Amino acid sequence: MVGISLAVLIIYIIHNVIKGYQLVYEGSHPNRCHLINENNLPYRYRKFTFQSQDNLKMWAIEYIPDQKPKGTIIACHYLGGSKTSIYAYIEPLLKENYTVVSFDYINHGESESRRGNKYTLEDDMKRFFYKLKALDIKGPYGVMGFSMGATVAISALDITSEIAAVMVDSGPLIFVKEYFNHVLRSKKVKEPIRRIVFLFYYLYVIGFYKMSRRMKKRLLSMDDIPILMIHSKRDRTISYKNAEYVYQTLNANKSKLITVQRAHHMTNRTILRKEYDDYVIQFFERWLVNDDKAKNHYNSIK
Template identity: 25%
Template sequence: MIKIRSKGGRKILIGVLALLLSATLLAFVWIGNQFYDGGTILNKGEETIDNSKKHLKQMGFDQEAFLEKYSGKSFTTASSFHDHDISGTWLQPDHTKKRPTVIMVHGLGGDHTTVFPIATLFLEKGYNVVAYDQRNSGHNTASRNGFMHLESDDLADIVAMVQKENAEQPVVLWGTSYGGGTVAIGLGKHNLRNSVSGVVLDCPLSSMTYMIRLFIADMHLDERSEAFMMGIGSWMTKIRMGIGYNELEVVDYVQEAELPVLIFSSKNDDVTPPFMAEDIYQALPEGKKTLITVEDSKHIQIFDDHPELYIKSVEQLLSEIEQ
């Protein structure tokens, strides 16, 4: 055992220990911030606009003609939860706003215009469509993504906006991939299950912690180191966002959603594997829920590969809502 006999020696030891403690704390903060940044800066708004234009062009989709046909009107509304603006497009099959509305929530990597091709399905059924940009996408001015949790705040604002315009008219939520997770979390976090009439989830993301673990897996860490990294990331997310990783599981937000819910999934989806849709389906109350699983489609390609099945399934949901 080393004995420190002088006061000067003790001061030096205390100083060294303080430096080591500070260095360790700084290392924890740095690692935590890396995880936080990695999970909340998933794309850039300008890039998502370009990505969407390229995507629609590759599809041969005439956005200008679409907006003209369905009286597309841009809107911007302030978030009531955070300090940013939410933008999007209000579409109508005619010039009547007072009709049922489908709110469409896009996935990562694009903006709200990516949902326009599927929006045609609802517009042709006589529904208005409101498509908006999620956080850090398109013209939404939030600079970070929010693990679908903060995104559900924007969704709650859009639902309130639509219901103010269309009092007593049904509202249906449609979300794809990351947007599907946004919708599902909103059902519980903001009690949207009590204010909307039905939900469509297209290849929904059910677990951000699963995605974070995939990111960590690339580091090839042992089990203990992986758990340590998850703990640090969750700690920093709790500090900066107010929620930890244990609060990011979609299934925890749908257990009381007693409304018609239609879920699409594919066994060939390697982005949101079919267990994600199955987990959400199992977490929903018995009764008004339907899970459609196909064998072959890639991520969010079910509408393109199986249009008849997709349209028929959506029509059944809408019929149930309209009864």
């Protein structure tokens, strides 16, 4: 009887370890976002590829404005998104004659899939930026990022000193354990072994604790980089305290935190509408173009 009970226990543990790992795999390999047909876009574009560290093909796009570009905005999509899923956010910048570039993360959009769960987004961003330089896509450069993409956007500051400003929406991610506990709650995962495997794998094996420490260290050296954050008080996915932490760490003279009361995760633009686009445009006009009117507008933001 003892032998049977022990065998049942071992099977139970193995079963839940496997289920926990499956949760990790599903999280890092989300369903591919429906791609916009680029042929229907009202702007010219150029698609191109570059290679990840493990030689996977990654797809990217350059959206080209109608007139001479004022600069280039690097746009980093959210988890489960793609280089075209964020088009609504970037179209106002195209109207203001900014070039916008974006790439599909591994396991996203048109980029190839990885069998494992390795986190390489920061290195992928570095390789993407070098590809921009090789293609002679010129600055001045600004970066914008959405949700998890906000973390990727800020990481670009480690690559080059040519980035003049960063705008983030619903991010970046600092408090990583809180975030992954939220994921478990949203998936209604209560089984202890599955939870332990999920958290251990993401935080230690994939390395989100290390990513968080790098982000905190990075923020301490960002005094001279203007950053605009738009975040909702009701955000339960990446909580508002992530944005508060960033804002309190940065130079308040150059950084702004716009708090949205009625939005949830990644719905700030839906709530603010044109005001959202105005914030973003005036921010980049202020720090990339050095426009006097934009300076006054930016300084008036509370």
